[in-house]
Amino acid sequence: MSAYITLATPMVDEECLIEAIVELGFDRSALVCSVTPIALRGWQQGRSAHIVLPKERTGDAFNDIGFLKGPAGYVAVLSDDHAVYGRTWLAKVGDRYKSYWNAKQARLAEADRLRIEEERRRLVEAQRVAVHERAKKLGYVVKEGREGDKIRLVLVKRSY
């Protein structure tokens, strides 16, 4: 099969992320949220997160699950092969997050919306530049085009 991999679904809003996790069945009262990162249990190399799903509530004998906030949004710290809270679950969180995000956007005042839009534009531009740079370094020619409201970057291997 050809790949379709979502590399980045920026989840920048804590409220929307929590609502997404809760909608998928996790008990809201069991979520641990912190302004500063909390150490996750069961992970080597000192993994930490701002939003933690304790292992006692996920059926995992070893690892807490968490979401660490970074410059490009929250990053999930989880085990790919977890029976429930694995890759498929994370994809669903991303889907639900988007719904909550869209609903919240609609509620926001115009000024706030414009500020957030500007942040979003900067993020998109940074990602576009990053793809160009990496592709060129790997020997690809990048053809850039538009597909509706999306930017499409087609990578063709240089033949010279």
Add this chain to the structure above:
Amino acid sequence: MLLNLARTIPRSAANGPGQRFVVWVQGCAIRCPGCWNPDTWDFETRQLRDTAALADEILDTSGIEGVTFTGGEPFHQAGALVDVASRVRAAGLSVFVFTGYELDELTRADHRELLALTDVLVSGRYVQALRAFDSEWRGSTNQRVHFLSARYTEVSMAGSPSVEFHLAPDGQLAVTGFPLPQLLDVVPAPKWPPQNEQ
């Protein structure tokens, strides 16, 4: 007739010859280790689409030369895809199918019906140890490209882009095709797949 979908993209140059509408179906019993798209394995309903409506959407997309079925395993939903394929082929579009099955495993009547409507079939399990990056249209070198009609030949494969990025206005960055691993960490976060360090 309904089709359980994972996603579609209206235009891609990295999923077969020319510009193509791409359909990722949901559900795969083969589940090759190291598969690019394990989120498409589960058979639970993800996005049910009426096949006639999907065909209309494909036909309303300008500037494409065909449709590509991938997944997931397209032949698990061969009957529904036959309906889509017959409608788009009647309008002159080509049909390209990725399957994890070998050609000689596709023996059911609905399999044969879909094969009869397919111009190019890429067949075979994905074998992680044989992973291919710039091998046109194949995820691993054991997979085979079958030209089932006269519409395309091996010449069609030459120079076909192997990777494509889609950058949405909300910042979502996705990659399709057959990307080098070094392209997957192009953005700092989130890395995918996350590493289990327990």
